[in-house]
Amino acid sequence: MEFYFGLAQTIGIHTLLGLSAYIILLTGQMSLAQAAFYAIGAYVSGMLTVLWGWHIVPAMFAGAALGAAAAAAVGFPALRVKGLMLVIATLAFGEGVRLFFFNFDYQVQKGNIKVGPLGGEGFRQIRYFPENGWTSDEVMLFVWVFVILVMAMIWWFDRSRYGSVLRAVGDDELAAQSVGINLTAVKVSAMAIGGAVAGLAGSLYAHYTTHIEHLAFGVLQSVFAIAYPIIGGLASVFGTLAAVIFVQGFLVEGLRFLGDWRNLLFGLLIIVAMVVRPNGFLDGQMLRNFKRWFGIRSRNA
Amino acid sequence: MFDFIQAVLDGILFGTIYSLIGIGFTLVFGVMHKINMAYAAASIGAAYIGLVSASAMKAASAWVVFGCSLVAGGVLGFLVYLICFHLIPLRNENATLMSTVGMLLLADELISHATTGAPQNYPATLEDVMFRFGEMSMRGDLVVVFGVSVVCTAALLLLLYRTRLGLATRAVAQQPIAAQLCGMRVAQVNTLTFVITGVLGGIAGALICSAVGSLSILLTGPLTVKGLIVTVIGGLGSVPGAIVAGLLVGGLENVFQHFRGVTERDMYVMLLLFAFLIFRPGGIFAKGQGRD
Amino acid sequence: MSKIALAVAAAFAASLTVSGGALAQEKTVVIAPFGVKTGVLRLFGINSEAAIKAAVEEVNKAGGVKLADGSKAKMVASDYLDDRCNAEEGIAVVRRIVGTDALVAVGPTCSNVAEPLYGILQKKVDDAKDTGLQFPILTDVAIKVGLAKISEWSFRNVPSELTMYSSLYYWLKSTRPELKTVYGGVEEDFAHSRASWHVVMKDRANANGYQVLGESKWLLNDTNFSTQVREIKKANPDILSIAAHPFTTCGLLKEMQRQGVKPKLVVGLTSTSSLETMQACPKQAEGMIIPSSFAPVNKEAKFAAEQTAKQKGSADLHSMASWENVFIIKEAMERAGLSGRKDSASIQADRRKLRDALAATKTTKGLLGVSKRTEDREADKPYVFVHGKGGVWTVLHNPL
Numbered sequence: 001m002e003f004y005f006g007l008a009q010t011i012g013i014h015t016l017l018g019l020s021a022y023i024i025l026l027t028g029q030m031s032l033a034q035a036a037f038y039a040i041g042a043y044v045s046g047m048l049t050v051l052w053g054w055h056i057v058p059a060m061f062a063g064a065a066l067g068a069a070a071a072a073a074v075g076f077p078a079l080r081v082k083g084l085m086l087v088i089a090t091l092a093f094g095e096g097v098r099l100f101f102f103n104f105d106y107q108v109q110k111g112n113i114k115v116g117p118l119g120g121e122g123f124r125q126i127r128y129f130p131e132n133g134w135t136s137d138e139v140m141l142f143v144w145v146f147v148i149l150v151m152a153m154i155w156w157f158d159r160s161r162y163g164s165v166l167r168a169v170g171d172d173e174l175a176a177q178s179v180g181i182n183l184t185a186v187k188v189s190a191m192a193i194g195g196a197v198a199g200l201a202g203s204l205y206a207h208y209t210t211h212i213e214h215l216a217f218g219v220l221q222s223v224f225a226i227a228y229p230i231i232g233g234l235a236s237v238f239g240t241l242a243a244v245i246f247v248q249g250f251l252v253e254g255l256r257f258l259g260d261w262r263n264l265l266f267g268l269l270i271i272v273a274m275v276v277r278p279n280g281f282l283d284g285q286m287l288r289n290f291k292r293w294f295g296i297r298s299r300n301a
Numbered sequence: 302m303f304d305f306i307q308a309v310l311d312g313i314l315f316g317t318i319y320s321l322i323g324i325g326f327t328l329v330f331g332v333m334h335k336i337n338m339a340y341a342a343a344s345i346g347a348a349y350i351g352l353v354s355a356s357a358m359k360a361a362s363a364w365v366v367f368g369c370s371l372v373a374g375g376v377l378g379f380l381v382y383l384i385c386f387h388l389i390p391l392r393n394e395n396a397t398l399m400s401t402v403g404m405l406l407l408a409d410e411l412i413s414h415a416t417t418g419a420p421q422n423y424p425a426t427l428e429d430v431m432f433r434f435g436e437m438s439m440r441g442d443l444v445v446v447f448g449v450s451v452v453c454t455a456a457l458l459l460l461l462y463r464t465r466l467g468l469a470t471r472a473v474a475q476q477p478i479a480a481q482l483c484g485m486r487v488a489q490v491n492t493l494t495f496v497i498t499g500v501l502g503g504i505a506g507a508l509i510c511s512a513v514g515s516l517s518i519l520l521t522g523p524l525t526v527k528g529l530i531v532t533v534i535g536g537l538g539s540v541p542g543a544i545v546a547g548l549l550v551g552g553l554e555n556v557f558q559h560f561r562g563v564t565e566r567d568m569y570v571m572l573l574l575f576a577f578l579i580f581r582p583g584g585i586f587a588k589g590q591g592r593d
Numbered sequence: 594m595s596k597i598a599l600a601v602a603a604a605f606a607a608s609l610t611v612s613g614g615a616l617a618q619e620k621t622v623v624i625a626p627f628g629v630k631t632g633v634l635r636l637f638g639i640n641s642e643a644a645i646k647a648a649v650e651e652v653n654k655a656g657g658v659k660l661a662d663g664s665k666a667k668m669v670a671s672d673y674l675d676d677r678c679n680a681e682e683g684i685a686v687v688r689r690i691v692g693t694d695a696l697v698a699v700g701p702t703c704s705n706v707a708e709p710l711y712g713i714l715q716k717k718v719d720d721a722k723d724t725g726l727q728f729p730i731l732t733d734v735a736i737k738v739g740l741a742k743i744s745e746w747s748f749r750n751v752p753s754e755l756t757m758y759s760s761l762y763y764w765l766k767s768t769r770p771e772l773k774t775v776y777g778g779v780e781e782d783f784a785h786s787r788a789s790w791h792v793v794m795k796d797r798a799n800a801n802g803y804q805v806l807g808e809s810k811w812l813l814n815d816t817n818f819s820t821q822v823r824e825i826k827k828a829n830p831d832i833l834s835i836a837a838h839p840f841t842t843c844g845l846l847k848e849m850q851r852q853g854v855k856p857k858l859v860v861g862l863t864s865t866s867s868l869e870t871m872q873a874c875p876k877q878a879e880g881m882i883i884p885s886s887f888a889p890v891n892k893e894a895k896f897a898a899e900q901t902a903k904q905k906g907s908a909d910l911h912s913m914a915s916w917e918n919v920f921i922i923k924e925a926m927e928r929a930g931l932s933g934r935k936d937s938a939s940i941q942a943d944r945r946k947l948r949d950a951l952a953a954t955k956t957t958k959g960l961l962g963v964s965k966r967t968e969d970r971e972a973d974k975p976y977v978f979v980h981g982k983g984g985v986w987t988v989l990h991n992p993l
Contacts, residue, residue: 002726006688010681025395078575081582084336088533089578091526092571099568102782120564121784124708125743130715130725136688209680210712213705213784216680219526223402230395253685256674263631263675264414267407271400275388278396304823311819318816409632418635420840420873429851440819440851513816514847515873517840519633523814551817558820563810564781 005136009208011241011248012143016201017221018228018240019150023157024194025229027187028170029082033074033090034225036097037067037195039217041202043101043117046126046212050115051108056128060146060203067199068192070097075191079184094222102214122213126206143204150197151237158237166190198225231273233280235287242281246273307437308555314439316551317447318512321505322524323531323543324453325498331538332474332494335397339381339404340502341524346408347374347499348506349516352421363424363511370507371500378499382492405525409518420517423510446508450547453501454540460497470494474538530574536584545585620666620933622658622943624649624922625695626915627674627686628702628734633840634678636869637702637734641915642673643906644897645699648919651900658923661930668923671695678703683710687728694935696926696944697729697951699918702911704737704785711743718745718948727941729948731922733915736864737785738792741970748951748970750914750921750959752863752886754793757976760992761860761884762801764978765832772857776830777808778821778845780837789862790836798834806830811841818848826854834860835881839867843874850877858882866979866986867909875984886974887913887960888988894960913960921957925950962993 017038024031041063048059078089107116117123129139157163168176169186177183206212224247231246232239251269255262277283282290290296322341329337351370358365385400430441461467472480473490481487509524510516531550535542553573558566626645630638649670652658657665671693676683683706690698701707715725725744732741732749741749765772775798779790790808798805806828809821822845825833833856835842842865849855861870861883870878887910889895897916898908906912929950931943954966964974975993979986 001692003685003688003692006685010685030395077579080579084330084529084537085533085578085582087336088529089575091529092574092578095526096568096571096575099565099571103564103568120782120787121737122705122708125712127712127716127725130713130723133722133724135724205681209684209709211680211705211709214782215705219522227399227402230399252682253689256672259672260414260630263410263677264407267403267405267410270403270406271384274396274400274403275384278389278393280396307823308820311817311823315817315819413632413635417639418633418637419869420843422873422875431851431853438852509816513844515840515843517633517873519814519840520816523816554817555820563812563815567812 002136005140007249007253008140009136009143009204011244012140012147013201013204013208014224014228014244014248015147015241016150016197016204017225018232018244019154019237020194020196020198020201021225022229022234022237022240023154023166023197024190025226025234026163026166026170027190028173029079029187029190030087030226031090031191031194032087032219032222032226033071033094033097034194034198035217035219035221036094037071037198038202038205038221038225039097039101039212039214040070041067041199042206042212042217043104043123043202044199045203046123046206047106047116049128049207050126051106051110056203056207060200063203064196064199067202068196071195071198072188072192075188076184079187079191091219091222095219098214098217101217120214122211123206124211126210126212128207139208143208146200146204150200151241154237227270229280231270231280233277233282233286235280235284236282239280239282246281303436305556305559308559309552310437310439312555312558313548313552314443314447315512316548316554317443317450318509318547319527319531319550320544320547321446321450321453321508322502322528323535323547324450324457324540325502325505326528326532327535327538327540327543328457328498328501329494330532331540332470333386333391333491334474335386335391335394336401336529337381337385337498338398338401338525339385339408340498341528342405342408342412342518342521343377343381343499344374344502344506345510345516345518345521345524346412346506347371347377347503348423348510349412349415349421350377351503351507352423352510352516353415363426366424366511367504367507370503372503374503374506375496375500378495378497378502379492381499382495386491386495387488405521409521412518416516418518420515420519423514423516425511425514426508440512442512446512449504449508450544453504454544457497457501457540466490466493533578534574534584536586539584539586542584542586549585620660620664621669622660622666622926622931622933623669623671623693623695624919625671625674625690625693625698627676627683627690627698627700629678630673630675631677634702636867637911638673638675640901640906640909640912641700641702641733643904644901644908644912644916645670645673645919646904647897647900647906648916652919652923658931659927660933662932664933666931666933668919670919676701676703676706678706680706680709684713687713687726687730691726691728694940696931696940696947697731697922699731699733699915699922701732702734704735704740707732707735707740707747708737708743708784711740711747714744714746716744718945728944729951731918731951733918734911735785738788739969739971745952745970746948750918750957750964750972750974752884752910752974752976753971754789754863755797756973757863757884757886758794758797759800760976761882761978762797762803764990764992765858766801766803769858772831773804774806774828774830775803775832775834776806776825776828776856778825778833778835778837779808779810780813780841781810782812783838785864786836786838786862790834794834794836794860798832803832811837811845813838813841815841816844818845819852821845822848822852822854825849825856826852830856832856832858832860835865836862837865838862839865839869839873843870843877846874846877846881863910867911868907871981871984871986875981878981880980880982882978882980882989883986884976885979885986886910886976888977888979888986890961890977890988890991897960917957917959921951921954922947924957925954928953
């Protein structure tokens with residue numbers, strides 16, 4: 001069971017990371033800085049629990065708040081540009097943050113050892129969960145409380161005015177602007193929410209792995225953050241969850257019985273997924289099908 | 302002061318490698334408005350196929366290796382187009398982006414399986430040749446790389462502006478639907494663009510590996526990032542812009558390394574890039590309003 | 594569409610099921626090897642897997658493992674699991690192993706996986722308040738200084754860089770007294786190599802009376818070394834001590850050749866004494882001296898290398914540590930007196946017995962000779978100095 005509890009934690013953390021990119025993608029923006037907000041959440045909450053003995057929940061909110069602040073700070077200037085320019089601008093910012101943590105030392109003497117982040121050697125012993133007697137099923141439930149809260153929040157956005165505004169900006173900026181939508185406010189708020197969610201994900205990641213270092217927050221991590229919603233489809237938050245289960249559950253852990261073929265199939269099956277479902281697993285059509293099968297009546301059907 | 306000038310010179314010279322890889326990214330973007338994330342990985346793959354086929358022919362001189370890589374690059378370019386772009390509707394921008402990410406991971410892993418991940422010795426073009434000017438010196442092989450990237454650019458510009466194919470390519474780049482209505486085969490033009498960039502990639506991959514001295518999949522990640530950066534700084538779709546941008550990035554890296562040390566080097570390069578993109582979104586050769 | 598979806602879902606559900614212990618008629622004890630078989634470090638996994646297979650075969654040929662009741666059990670190595678050098682995947686792999694009947698895991702390859710892994714283990718045994726995993730890991734490859742102290746369930750059989758470089762500089766001092774100065778070259782963003790220079794080489798060179806002139810830094814996937822080589826040229830050291838992996842070590846050496854920089858002696862990082870370097874830059878690595886915890890210097894070492902080669906792996910300091918680990922585990926298992934039963938309580942009890950036996954081990958018999966176990970659950974392994982000669986690593990000096 002230990003394994004499944006652990007896998008569920010990983011899936012939960014990656015779902016949060018994917019959702020952080022999902023909400024930004026809704027506005028038609030693509031951010032490759034998600035790993036940076038993830039890193040900020042990880043380092044901040046790790047330092048709070050390890051160095052200053054905070055409880056995990058406030059530490060996570062602090063991580064999320066700083067993630068949101070960083071995202072808003074990068075959002076204002078970066079939203080002057082669009083498309084590939086924005087992708088590269090956010091990539092540059094993300095790498096800048098990673099390299100900041102690569103150069104970041106802050107160690108405190110605790111008992112007979114020094115704890116805290118130590119540049120390239122990373123930040124070890126973030127053992128809040130085991131030290132406080134949390135078993136892995138409890139940690140799993142804890143992670144999933146956040147996943148469900150965030151999914152519910154975004155799901156609720158989708159049926160509120162705010163969600164329609166997000167999608168309107170994503171569909172046609174010019175049209176959205178001409179009906180009086182404040183583009184900057186919409187984009188920056190989406191960025192900030194994305195940053196907060198990534199910060200939460202990062203806090204959980206740090207406490208899940210107990211050791212973090214800058215190499216875990218590289219471009220590839222950001223690419224996966226946007227890959228989840230793209231593979232899953234932008235019609236619903238459940239698409240992102242499905243994509244995380246596909247990547248982490250099936251490609252990474254599920255294909256182990258194939259031995260050496262697993263790592264080759266990883267890239268290949270991502271291509272296949274995109275060829276078979278270019279709009280993602282859960283596109284509008286699929287969602288309507290689901291609703292029909294389960295007899296759910298959609299409000300805007 | 303002398304150290305500084307030499308460091309900048311070294312950096313600029315090494316930047317030719319970034320230029321060379323940037324040209325391919327920018328060409329695909331210019332024609333199809335797509336990013337091919339697999340480009341650098343496919344280039345290194347072509348360089349590897351070149352190395353293996355040349356040693357199979359018992360002729361491991363650098364120039365035979367280059368010839369083979371060039372051909373392999375064209376074939377790989379075609380395959381990448383077929384798998385990642387042809388099968389996916391082109392308006393699904395995100396899907397083609399992800400399929401090329403998948404291709405990048407696949408290419409990396411294929412090279413890893415073929416080489417067991419170990420770096421491979423790569424023949425040098427001008428081993429140990431150094432041009433010296435008093436105290437200063439320049440690497441001979443990097444001068445060759447620079448020469449090749451200039452020649453490639455000239456050939457590309459000739460192709461784009463002096464041939465019917467070039468005319469078609471530019472037409473497709475500007476107005477794909479209008480071009481199609483005029484009877485141009487858009488898919489064919491796109492395929493050819495990929496084959497040409499693939500050939501360029503083969504040359505680039507081989508030259509880069511020989512300049513670095515060994516072939517390893519450690520090269521693909523940084524080259525992808527650098528290629529994208531160069532494309533953007535140079536102005537999307539601008540081939541001469543990519544060359545200047547490559548040299549600029551190479552030079553700046555060494556400027557920051559000189560003043561702030563290697564650990565902070567990339568941090569400043571990235572922050573500068575971020576600022577640059579925000580204040581000058583069209584690239585160095587921008588005419589005011591940034592293009593998407 | 595829905596049929597495909599169903600098939601995918603079924604395949605998915607089937608693939609996620611962890612296979613339980615084999616329905617073995619004969620008694621078995623299971624060890625679980627894992628590490629990297631992906632990307633740049635793929636060779637490490639291939640070699641370790643081969644060495645472990647070969648060693649397990651040897652153990653079984655000699656009759657297997659004796660259990661507490663005097664009966665013999667067959668040793669079984671489960672499938673080598675790939676963690677892709679990724680912390681999360683490494684943790685998932687170990688949690689998966691904990692769910693099987695394996696008594697101990699052998700791995701991982703990467704220090705950045707070992708460090709989080711040791712972190713999720715219980716820090717102190719019998720600390721009921723600590724819910725970390727209670728599962729012994731005996732690491733063969735991940736070498737970053739001072740990791741095993743993180744948990745009482747973590748053990749390592751990796752060479753002690755402190756001892757090796759101390760001894761190397763001491764030996765150089767006596768045999769090459771004309772060399773006075775040391776300059777470092779360090780791959781700064783990789784935890785292991787960074788620690789190797791800043792904590793080990795620099796300190797040991799100082800301690801042996803060398804004048805350390807400074808260091809030049811680069812990053813793991815850097816390709817341009819012109820500035821660094823100029824710095825080295827300027828410092829003009831007698832000894833250049835490189836703490837970097839094969840890819841950048843070769844890049845640096847090639848740039849030194851181009852600029853005509855020739856220190857009197859080049860010292861390399863211990864994990865560079867592998868086949869990789871000789872594939873990437875055999876000419877430039879000529880004469881580079883590296884302390885290594887393996888070389889085929891005696892009958893046993895040659896035998897281990899041959900058996901590993903039969904399993905399509907090559908013998909180097911890493912894979913031969915994997916080989917040794919199998920015998921260390923076998924010996925500890927017999928001392929621990931395992932029940933060998935397959936119910937979960939007995940498995941957990943056997944894991945604990947095995948951990949205690951490993952912790953009580955004072956010396957182990959390695960391929961190059963006896964290695965001592967330290968209080969921190971690390972090894973103090975015998976070593977030799979090798980140097981590059983004609984495209985292969987050959988033994989230069991055996992200090993023992």
